[in-house]
Amino acid sequence: MLRQRIITALILAPIAVGGVFFLPPLFFGVFVGAILTVAAWEWANLAHLGGAMRYGYALVIALLMAATHWIDAAIPLLVAGLLWWSVAMALILQYPDATRLWRDPGVKAAIGILVLVPGFVSLIALKSMADSTFLISLLFVLIWSTDIGAYFVGRAFGKRKLAPKVSPGKSWEGVYGGLMAAIVVVVAMGAWFDPALLFSLDGLVFTSGCVAVAAVSIVGDLVVSMFKRARDIKDSSNLLPGHGGVLDRIDSLLSAGPVFAVFLLWFRAS
Numbered sequence: 001m002l003r004q005r006i007i008t009a010l011i012l013a014p015i016a017v018g019g020v021f022f023l024p025p026l027f028f029g030v031f032v033g034a035i036l037t038v039a040a041w042e043w044a045n046l047a048h049l050g051g052a053m054r055y056g057y058a059l060v061i062a063l064l065m066a067a068t069h070w071i072d073a074a075i076p077l078l079v080a081g082l083l084w085w086s087v088a089m090a091l092i093l094q095y096p097d098a099t100r101l102w103r104d105p106g107v108k109a110a111i112g113i114l115v116l117v118p119g120f121v122s123l124i125a126l127k128s129m130a131d132s133t134f135l136i137s138l139l140f141v142l143i144w145s146t147d148i149g150a151y152f153v154g155r156a157f158g159k160r161k162l163a164p165k166v167s168p169g170k171s172w173e174g175v176y177g178g179l180m181a182a183i184v185v186v187v188a189m190g191a192w193f194d195p196a197l198l199f200s201l202d203g204l205v206f207t208s209g210c211v212a213v214a215a216v217s218i219v220g221d222l223v224v225s226m227f228k229r230a231r232d233i234k235d236s237s238n239l240l241p242g243h244g245g246v247l248d249r250i251d252s253l254l255s256a257g258p259v260f261a262v263f264l265l266w267f268r269a270s
Contacts, residue, residue, distance in 0.1 A: 012240070020136060025127050029069065032123050036116050037062040039246045039254075042236040043116065046227040046247075047108035057109060064113065065120045074121050075265075081118025081258035084111070085216055088223045088255075092163050095226050108227070115223070115254050122257035129264065131193075138189055139213070139260050143252045145185045146178035146214040147221075153177020167225045175218060182214035183207065202267075209263040213256050220255025224248065 019031040040061035044054040068077065091098045102108055126136050154174025162170040186207045190198035197203050224247055228236065235244030243249060 021133055025124075028127050029124055032120060033062060033065045035246060035250070036065060036120050038239065039236075039250060040112065040116055042239075042245045042247045043112040043227075044109070045233075046224075046231050046236065047112060048105045048231070049109065057112070061113065061116050064117050068117070068121055068124070074125055077118045077121045078125070078258045078262050078265075080114055081122070082262060084114035084118075085219055085223075085255050085259065089219050092166055092219070092222045092226055095163065095166050096230070099230055103230070118258045119250075119254035122261035125261040125265070126257070129268075134189075134193055135260075135264065138186070138210070139253070139256060141185050141189065142182050142210055142214050142260075143217045143256055145181040146217050147252065148178075149181025150174035150178030150218065153180075163222055163226075166222055166229060170218075170222070175215075178218065179211055179214055182211055186210045206267060209267060210260075213260045213263065216259045217252035217256035220252040223255070224251035 019028070023031055037058050041054060041058040043061075044050075044057040047057070049057050068074065091102065102111060123136075126132055126139065129135055150170070151174065154169070154171045154177065157173045157177070158169075158171030160172040161168065162172055162175060187198065190203060190207070197206070224236065228234065236247035237245030239245050240249065
């Protein structure tokens with residue numbers, strides 16, 4: 001299994017880096033849209049949509065993402081994403097009692113739209129910003145450091161379970177460890193990019209916003225885990241040997257992306 005994971009990672013890493021950081025905006029959108037269309041196909045399974053309906057759902061998501069290129073609805077879609085992730089935490093904490101609210105396949109399909117389309121829009125918005133390479137890098141490193149910090153601190157000190165019925169291995173101690181790791185990352189990258197900004201009131205606000213983004217990234221992971229548990233499957237698919245499915249790899253990005261994009265739009269406008 002470890003060998004399989006390493007081989008898959010070695011193949012995918014250069015593709016991901018090249019697609020995210022070196023493609024121009026239009027081709028970046030196509031690249032991200034293709035990945036999220038595959039994720040939509042996986043979400044359809046979580047929503048109990050099979051056969052032609054599963055492919056049809058992926059097509060609908062692809063068309064909705066494509067439509068955002070011509071329809072200026074970025075802000076409403078990002079806000080819709082924020083609202084969903086606000087509700088999601090309550091659903092996680094109330095699992096499995098709250099499943100009655102979303103067990104219907106139609107409801108789960110609609111939730112998939114709120115997960116995938118705002119996630120797509122957020123990455124397109126980040127790509128269009130000045131210093132996009134730094135900002136996207138910061139988002140990725142925030143997510144990775146939070147995940148790594150939560151894992152190691154949780155294993156060493158975890159006692160109080162975060163959402164035991166959704167993901168028994170996660171603890172509140174792990175959450176604190178992940179957020180501390182995120183703070184270290186923001187400070188380090190901020191000091192490298194603009195030391196003057198870091199040590200200012202704006203720097204404090206920016207750091208606080210990034211910590212909030214890191215916290216929401218944990219919610220994304222838990223939400224996909226919740227839907228997989230309700231579907232009684234371990235991975236969203238077997239497309240990535242040793243890694244599960246696409247959703248398993250980008251769940252935190254889908255929640256953190258809209259929050260980060262909205263925060264940056266507000267921060268730069270204030």
